[in-house]
Amino acid sequence: MVYQYLFGPVPSRRLGVSLGIDLVPLKTCSYNCIYCECGKTTDLTTERAEYYPTDAVIREIDDYLSTRPHLDFITFSGSGEPTLHSGIGRIARHIRETFPEYRMALLTNGSLFTDPGMRAEVADIHVIVPSLDAVSESVFQKIDRPCHSITAAGVRAGLVALRKEFKGGMWLEIFIIPGLNDTDEELLFLRDAIAEIRPDRVQLNTLDRPGIVDWITVPAAEELERIAGALGFPGIEVVGGLASRSDIASFSQDVRESILGTIRRRPCTIDDLSRILGLHPNEVRKYIDTLVADGQIGEKREERGIFYVSL
Numbered sequence: 001m002v003y004q005y006l007f008g009p010v011p012s013r014r015l016g017v018s019l020g021i022d023l024v025p026l027k028t029c030s031y032n033c034i035y036c037e038c039g040k041t042t043d044l045t046t047e048r049a050e051y052y053p054t055d056a057v058i059r060e061i062d063d064y065l066s067t068r069p070h071l072d073f074i075t076f077s078g079s080g081e082p083t084l085h086s087g088i089g090r091i092a093r094h095i096r097e098t099f100p101e102y103r104m105a106l107l108t109n110g111s112l113f114t115d116p117g118m119r120a121e122v123a124d125i126h127v128i129v130p131s132l133d134a135v136s137e138s139v140f141q142k143i144d145r146p147c148h149s150i151t152a153a154g155v156r157a158g159l160v161a162l163r164k165e166f167k168g169g170m171w172l173e174i175f176i177i178p179g180l181n182d183t184d185e186e187l188l189f190l191r192d193a194i195a196e197i198r199p200d201r202v203q204l205n206t207l208d209r210p211g212i213v214d215w216i217t218v219p220a221a222e223e224l225e226r227i228a229g230a231l232g233f234p235g236i237e238v239v240g241g242l243a244s245r246s247d248i249a250s251f252s253q254d255v256r257e258s259i260l261g262t263i264r265r266r267p268c269t270i271d272d273l274s275r276i277l278g279l280h281p282n283e284v285r286k287y288i289d290t291l292v293a294d295g296q297i298g299e300k301r302e303e304r305g306i307f308y309v310s311l
């Protein structure tokens with residue numbers, strides 16, 4: 001079976017060996033974050049809909065999991081905001097009931113949790129990883145560039161309500177953009193919001209790969225320590241690269257070689273590679289991460305996006 005909605009499994013920095021479920025077309029999202037690795041949002045929306053047929057997604061899941069592969073997580077993530085899919089609750093319930101041995105994670109911008117119905121729909125998921133990049137309205141607008149109806153105050157309130165109702169784990173992610181959300185003032189606001197939300201974990205994320213804008217820098221390790229200290233949450237983690245991604249069994253040597261061979265012939269974007277190799281862009285991204293980290297390929301910013309080149 002050729003999968004349309006599943007990708008991977010790929011080694012994830014936080015979730016180990018993770019099978020991705022992509023529930024929305026590229027790039028359907030309620031945000032247009034300046035750091036988004038999937039490119040600019042082309043469908044900026046808060047409209048929940050059955051972007052892909054729920055039954056077809058479930059059929060692929062049943063087929064893939066029928067062989068009981070080893071996975072650390074089944075993760076709702078991909079080309080945009082997964083909670084925009086109106087069938088996410090049904091899909092999660094199906095996995096819980098049919099394959100209870102697997103754990104599910106949801107990577108989300110958290111913007112739709114103002115709606116009690118949305119919060120109820122994610123009850124079957126084991127771990128929710130929502131983002132909260134800023135608390136002040138102006139910084140939130142600059143980083144996340146949301147749909148006009150979404151406010152920083154609303155997102156915060158939604159996460160507070162979710163935490164009260166949700167029985168699983170909540171790992172809050174903050175994407176650090178130097179110059180925007182690392183000021184003393186914003187860190188103080190974030191500290192307050194974290195104390196109110198009470199997540200199980202707080203993780204700081206930084207740019208791993210060029211984003212939409214070219215001026216975002218990566219904070220130095222001491223700077224991240226200062227930020228973590230200012231947020232006042234015990235054991236804040238910095239989401240780091242996977243030192244041995246290439247050793248993870250789910251990585252295929254053939255795919256690595258195909259990517260290297262393709263790039264050797266001509267520089268390619270992630271989308272180019274995805275089309276040429278018939279792989280989901282997120283899967284290609286994971287391989288690209290390893291190859292860049294290993295110094296086997298380099299990046300070049302062009303008008304059409306980031307091109308990967310042989311070194």
Ligand code: SF4
Binds near residue numbers: 029041109
């Ligand atoms: S919320 Fe996620 S998918 Fe949406 S624009 Fe931001 S980083 Fe990209």
